[in-house]
Amino acid sequence: MARPYSYILQHKREAALSHFHLPFPTNMIKLGLLIRGTALLLCLLIFRAAHSLRLAIKQKWVPPFRLKVAGFASCQVGPSFPEWLRWQSDIDVLVLSNANLDDVIPDWFWVTFSRASFLQASGNKLHGSLPADLQHMSADHIYLGSNKFTGQVPRLPINISRLNLSSNSFSGLLPSELNAPLLGEFLLANNQLTGTIPSSICQLTRLNRLDLSGNHLTGDIIQCWKESDANSTNQFGFDMLSLSLNNNSLTGEFPKFLQRSSRLMFLDLSYNRLFGGLPEWLPEKMPHLKILRVRSNMFSGHIPKNLTSLDSLHYLDIAYNNISGSIAWSLSNLKAMMTVVSEDTEDYIFEESIPVNTKDQKRDYTFAIYKLLVILDLSSNSLTWHVPEEITLLIGLTNLNLSNNQLTGPIPNHIGDLRQLDSLDLSFNEFSGAIPSSLSALTYLSYLNLLYNNLSGAIPSGQQLQALDNQMYIYIGNPGLCGGPVGGNCSSHNAEQSGLGDMNDMPSLYIAMSIGFVVGLWTVFCTMLMKRTWRDAFFRFIDRTYDMVYVQVAIRWAHVMEKTQESAP
Ligand SMILES: *[C@@H]1O[C@H](CO)[C@@H](O)[C@H](O)[C@H]1NC(C)=O
Ligand SMILES: *[C@@H]1O[C@H](CO)[C@@H](O)[C@H](O)[C@H]1NC(C)=O
Ligand SMILES: *[C@@H]1O[C@H](CO)[C@@H](O)[C@H](O)[C@H]1NC(C)=O
Secondary structure: OOOOOHHHHHHHHHHHHHOOOOOOOOOOOHHHHOOOOOOEEEOOOOOOHOOOOEEOOOOOOOOOOOEEEOOOOOOOOOOOHHHHHOOOOOOOEEEOOOOOOOOOHHHHHHHHOOOOEEOOOOOOOOOOOOOOEEOOOOOEEEEEEOOOOOOOOOOOOOOOEEEEOOOOOEOOOOOOOOOOOHHHHHHHHOEEEEEOOOHHHHHOOOEEEEOOOOOOEEEOOOHHHHOOHHHOOOOOOOOOOOOOOOOOOOOEOOOEEEEEEEEEEEEEOOEEEEEEEEOOOOOHHOOOEEEOOOOEEEEEEEHHHHHHHHOOOOOOEOOEEEEOOOOOOOHHHHHHHHOOOOOOOOOOOOOEEEEEEOOEEEEEEHHHHHHOEEEEEOOOOOOEEEHHHHHOOOOOOOOEEEOOOOEEEOOOOOOOHHHOOOOEEOOOEEEOOOOOOOHHHHHHEEEEEEOOOOOEOOOOHHHHHHHHOOOOHHOOOOOEEEEEEEOOHHHHOOOOOOOOHHHHHHHHHHHHHHHHHHHHHHHHHHHHHHHHHHHHHHHHHHHHHHHHHHHHHHHHHHHHHHHHHHHHH
């Protein structure tokens, strides 16, 4: 499903130009006034040409004008921090993103721009630390993400509404007093922050986007909850749209304040040490949830009954927990998974990217790419009983992983209806019966895993199945299977015999093959020397035989091991 990078770029650009991340304050009227009647240096919108545009200005130059707005996005301003800006204290909007800066931010910067409202210098190589206290700054937007800053996170500007310090190397504790009542967007992902999340965060009642993922935070996850203020509208979490606390070492139960977050679309709590149940109120209180990741925690209990009432949910990952019970919920309510997404599906773009585990690889997807994934990953839990046939109604699914549970019964017969599937992993369960022949209808499938189940009968033929990379290893651990890459004669097969029949045929086959080989060798040898095509065909035959023998041996071995384990009490 990977889309070309240019596609992502285009989306990012559109996003930057449209709603979520306006490079300027949302207050366009104000901006218009600023532009009129002031000198304006702007190479912001020359995206393509930008890379060749170099600003060569002498360090000692004192400009004869006073700017209100200075935009140098993607211009070669660096590597040193532009000294001439020192005298531009009237600047209200400063954009220095991706400007090739490789320097520390000089001390005068925080004085000169203490009254600016918009400071953007992300995507450079700025290093050193920030002043310990930025409370005196007037800025409402500060973007310093994707640099190389170190040191502690400063005390926040009092009127700040968006702060992005993600993807730097900030370390130490978060400021204990998070005094910024207007803060809506607080992004600190991918740093090296330690310690606990200060309880003063509960005072940030306007937060709509919080990202503390990819740090080393410990202690209790944010709860911010008193029964008494359950329905209050000006409490922490009420405006929350997106919450990422993943990849830390947080403990505790599922955050209670989320009961207030009725607008939440994105929730990622994965890779922490959270425990307890997934709350029954989750579906009811967060009806707009699109993405839910709680992967790799210690959640237990059942999947909340009404989870399937989340009709916007298209990404559900509860893998690597201790969830038990069955999947016997009414899956057909998951409307968003019953829809095939296309690239023009309406967008909700945020800038950060999160790793998605598909096909054993960690890849970084931006949200733009995210919306194209329809994922159901329930793997590595303790789920039991059958998979409802209804699952085949989720025709939008691109990835389905039920691996490593204790699921029984047949593979749903109409599995082939899931036409969008890119990967299907049913390995390490107790599925039995035949592999539905509809499986071969999955034309986008690039990964299939049926290892170690109790499947029997013929392996469906089909070009797609034969084209899979891991063809040889899909079926191991299912002693009753025959045909396809496993080989064996399906007509003489049945579940009881499970291959013992051809175990007896095997030696004679090998003997016949050897005799044929020895006799044939001398006859064929001379001809092969003469004729190239014959030579090629011969070696292809050898290869195939080797593969077949390998798989046979692996399967017998698994079978024997299983029998041994069964007979050992
Ligand atoms: C914050 O905003 C208030 C109200 O607009 C204003 O009076 C105050 O001066 C601002 N503080 C700073 C440090 O800019
Ligand atoms: C499915 O989940 C299992 C265990 O959780 C994991 O090992 C496997 O790589 C996953 N399969 C895919 C295709 O991602
Ligand atoms: C395997 O499947 C067969 C039916 O196909 C069933 O009789 C048998 O009990 C199953 N074995 C296990 C270990 O689940």
